[in-house]
Amino acid sequence: MSDTMSAVTRQSPPHQVFLLLRAGFTVAPILFGLDKFFNWMVDWPKYLAPWINDIVPGSAQDFMYFVGAVEIAAGVLVLLAPWLGGFVVAAWLGGIVVNLLTNNPPEYYDIALRDFGLFLAALALGRLALGFHMASRRSAADEARAEPVRRAA
DSSP states (O other), X not given: OHHHHHHOOTTXXXXXXXXXXXXXXXHHHHHHHHHHHHOSSOOGGGXXXXXXXXXXXXXXXXXXXXXXXXXXXXXXXXXXXXXXXXXXXXXXXXXXXXXXXXXXXXXXXXXXXXXXXXXXXHHHHHHHHHXXXXXXXXXXXXXXXXXXXXXXX
């Protein structure tokens, strides 16, 4: 995998897929996170499963403020460190899927299925980003090892 990743250029399909997923999983969590504070697009508290509302302090909207902050942070993490952020977003989406599957079944199964697809895409982002990150670290280490040899020559 490292040989493949080191041979990837900016014009290659794997790199383009990585950039597309990175952009999407940066922008979408930040926008949806902001909307948790304003409910412009959706009345977010209605999507919270009653059992979760029962165990978190405050109202469902209070919890949505926390959810919004986490989503904004996850989007920023994808921007700054996609090899971590992709997996964080995937875990977050996994939690959302569980919430939706248990919120008045089967009312939100269609949304849970969509979010499961996003979960898979976030895992793909995390894996691509980790591969690129590890390849770049190996490349930098190889360069550092080669530098003394060049100076000696």
